[in-house]
Amino acid sequence: MFPRPIEKSGTTAKAAYQAFLPVALIMWLLPLLAIFLTSIRSAADINSGNVFGWPSEFALIANYTAVFTQSAAAQYMINSVLITVPTVIISVALACLAGYALAIYRFRVALPLFFLFVAGNFIPFQILMVPVRDMSVQTGLYDTIAGQFLFHAAFQTGFCTLFMRNFIKALPFDLVESARIEGVAEWRIFWYVVLPLVRPAIAALAVLIFTFVWNDFFWANVLTQGESAKPITAGVRALNGQFVNNWHLVSAASLLAAIPPVVCFFLMQRHFIAGLTLGAVK
Amino acid sequence: MTHAVLPETETRSEPGWLRRNKLAIAPWIFLIPALIFFAIYVVIPIFESLWLSLYQWNGLYDAEGNSTAVWVGFQNYVKLWDDPNFWTSLRNNIAWLVLYMLAVPLGLFIALFLNQTVTGMRFYKSMFFFPFVISQVVVGLIFGWFYNPDFGVVGTVWKAMFCEETTNILGNTTFICERPVPDILSSEQWATYGIIAAGLWPQIAYCMILYLTGLNNVAADQIEAARLDGAKGWKMLWYVVVPQLKPATFIAVVVTVIGALRSFDMIAIMTQGGPFGSTNVLSHYMFEVAISEYGERYGYGSSVATVLFGIMLFFISYFLWRMYQDEKGGR
Numbered sequence: 001m002f003p004r005p006i007e008k009s010g011t012t013a014k015a016a017y018q019a020f021l022p023v024a025l026i027m028w029l030l031p032l033l034a035i036f037l038t039s040i041r042s043a044a045d046i047n048s049g050n051v052f053g054w055p056s057e058f059a060l061i062a063n064y065t066a067v068f069t070q071s072a073a074a075q076y077m078i079n080s081v082l083i084t085v086p087t088v089i090i091s092v093a094l095a096c097l098a099g100y101a102l103a104i105y106r107f108r109v110a111l112p113l114f115f116l117f118v119a120g121n122f123i124p125f126q127i128l129m130v131p132v133r134d135m136s137v138q139t140g141l142y143d144t145i146a147g148q149f150l151f152h153a154a155f156q157t158g159f160c161t162l163f164m165r166n167f168i169k170a171l172p173f174d175l176v177e178s179a180r181i182e183g184v185a186e187w188r189i190f191w192y193v194v195l196p197l198v199r200p201a202i203a204a205l206a207v208l209i210f211t212f213v214w215n216d217f218f219w220a221n222v223l224t225q226g227e228s229a230k231p232i233t234a235g236v237r238a239l240n241g242q243f244v245n246n247w248h249l250v251s252a253a254s255l256l257a258a259i260p261p262v263v264c265f266f267l268m269q270r271h272f273i274a275g276l277t278l279g280a281v282k
Numbered sequence: 283m284t285h286a287v288l289p290e291t292e293t294r295s296e297p298g299w300l301r302r303n304k305l306a307i308a309p310w311i312f313l314i315p316a317l318i319f320f321a322i323y324v325v326i327p328i329f330e331s332l333w334l335s336l337y338q339w340n341g342l343y344d345a346e347g348n349s350t351a352v353w354v355g356f357q358n359y360v361k362l363w364d365d366p367n368f369w370t371s372l373r374n375n376i377a378w379l380v381l382y383m384l385a386v387p388l389g390l391f392i393a394l395f396l397n398q399t400v401t402g403m404r405f406y407k408s409m410f411f412f413p414f415v416i417s418q419v420v421v422g423l424i425f426g427w428f429y430n431p432d433f434g435v436v437g438t439v440w441k442a443m444f445c446e447e448t449t450n451i452l453g454n455t456t457f458i459c460e461r462p463v464p465d466i467l468s469s470e471q472w473a474t475y476g477i478i479a480a481g482l483w484p485q486i487a488y489c490m491i492l493y494l495t496g497l498n499n500v501a502a503d504q505i506e507a508a509r510l511d512g513a514k515g516w517k518m519l520w521y522v523v524v525p526q527l528k529p530a531t532f533i534a535v536v537v538t539v540i541g542a543l544r545s546f547d548m549i550a551i552m553t554q555g556g557p558f559g560s561t562n563v564l565s566h567y568m569f570e571v572a573i574s575e576y577g578e579r580y581g582y583g584s585s586v587a588t589v590l591f592g593i594m595l596f597f598i599s600y601f602l603w604r605m606y607q608d609e610k611g612g613r
Contacts, residue, residue: 094316101312126587131327154323215417258416277495
């Protein structure tokens with residue numbers, strides 16, 4: 001192990017390390033802690049410049065209720081869910097199929113197609129912006145929930161396919177081989193042999209895609225206009241304009257927007273990290 | 283068992299074309315939904331954008347539904363060459379690329395600090411990773427407030443250090459400062475660096491988690507062997523540990539380069555490219571040009587997007603080449 005385990009350096013070193021950890025953590029999360037404190041302050045505190053001190057009164061419930069009653073935050077949250085969930089389902093389903101094809105069959109264009117999905121995943125959004133926006137306007141998908149999740153699902157399919165293909169490639173190929181010898185149909189091999197084995201990959205992708213799409217801001221701006229289809233990220237920006245210098249409300253709204261991915265991360269931490277660090281070890 | 287069914291399939295006198303070519307056709311059936319979807323929304327739009335960059339178009343259609351785009355050849359690119367905002371954006375993109383790279387060593391540093399097994403370590407690791415999970419919009423808002431000279435942390439700390447509070451007869455408090463409170467995001471000189479610093483926060487967390495996973499898999503016997511040979515500290519890190527972390531470093535560099543070139547959210551939230559376009563990067567400038575209050579300029583926007591795409595393609599080709607080498611070597 002590197003660095004040398006702190007236990008081996010004696011009790012003083014260990015105690016010092018353990019004492020320093022929370023300090024380091026507070027320093028690291030200082031911006032977040034500060035904004036949380038701000039979100040439970042009253043307007044009076046904000047105006048008198050009380051940023052670090054103890055709040056003169058706790059307005060946690062008042063502030064968070066105000067966000068919902070004084071703005072369309074609830075609508076934005078629902079929109080975000082309606083955009084994110086179908087995206088996850090479609091992109092993961094398509095990637096299971098495509099990843100299976102690219103990992104199991106040996107055909108000449110398998111690798112070029114795989115690289116197409118990988119490359120598509122790295123391109124800048126801006127190169128897609130004008131045609132996708134124009135297409136959405138033409139087909140009536142502009143400023144709708146469906147217009148957003150269809151695009152996200154297609155785009156995220158690139159990353160999901162990359163992930164699935166590598167995951168399936170690492171499974172023992174004998175399983176597929178022996179099923180074929182038994183005369184099992186190809187789609188049945190996929191459904192009964194491979195799919196149960198890729199469940200961890202599906203879980204990892206589901207949390208990752210949920211987080212990526214929930215946090216999307218660019219496409220929310222490109223593909224929506226009004227309140228009816230805007231997700232919470234774009235909504236928070238709108239609120240920022242509405243609550244100018246009401247930092248307690250802006251902070252509360254920002255933290256609300258952050259809650260679902262955070263909950264998702266803490267519930268599915270192992271899968272989340274396994275997904276993100278795919279390829280970080282050989 | 284299943285063998286009972288086999289004879290029947292084998293004795294079929296004329297196996298259909300489908301059945302004979304099963305292994306050639308099956309992959310396409312599995313691939314088609316993803317390919318169609320991906321082609322419509324990703325592959326084809328790339329080429330449309332490249333093509334559109336040679337047109338002048340406000341995004342409108344005439345009564346018959348024909349696009350009103352006018353062919354202008356390379357004029358958009360000529361215009362780009364003389365556009366000072368484009369050069370500012372490009373310069374800022376380079377600043378992002380270079381400074382964002384700090385996330386890689388800083389992430390490694392934090393990972394080394396956290397790579398211990400004392401009680402509660404799992405909790406600390408996930409809390410350090412926290413900034414990556416929240417949206418960049420929220421990070422942008424947090425730092426926008428953090429830098430705010432009147433209400434934010436920077437302003438408060440500065441006032442505590444350099445200012446004196448005075449109350450006039452009307453009871454209003456004012457601050458008399460030796461040096462005025464810095465307004466980072468309104469400064470043409472510093473705003474970009476302020477945004478990059480904010481962007482580094484989640485990116486460091488990402489690199490850290492990559493390195494923590496990498497460190498977990500460093501070969502213990504090599505470390506012990508090196509330790510017996512008297513290697514320690516920096517030498518051990520540089521000559522024994524870092525070479526083993528190569529896959530993690532590769533991914534950290536990839537995601538950091540892509541992240542730097544994709545930076546849009548924070549700029550849109552914190553400064554919207556201002557003051558006077560000084561914090562624009564290509565991704566934001568493209569958006570601003572293509573969808574602005576003065577009407578859409580799709581052609582010109584596409585030419586900005588094409589330049590950004592070209593830069594990105596340079597990196598993507600390198601990454602794909604590296605992956606191809608691995609594929610060849612791996613199996």
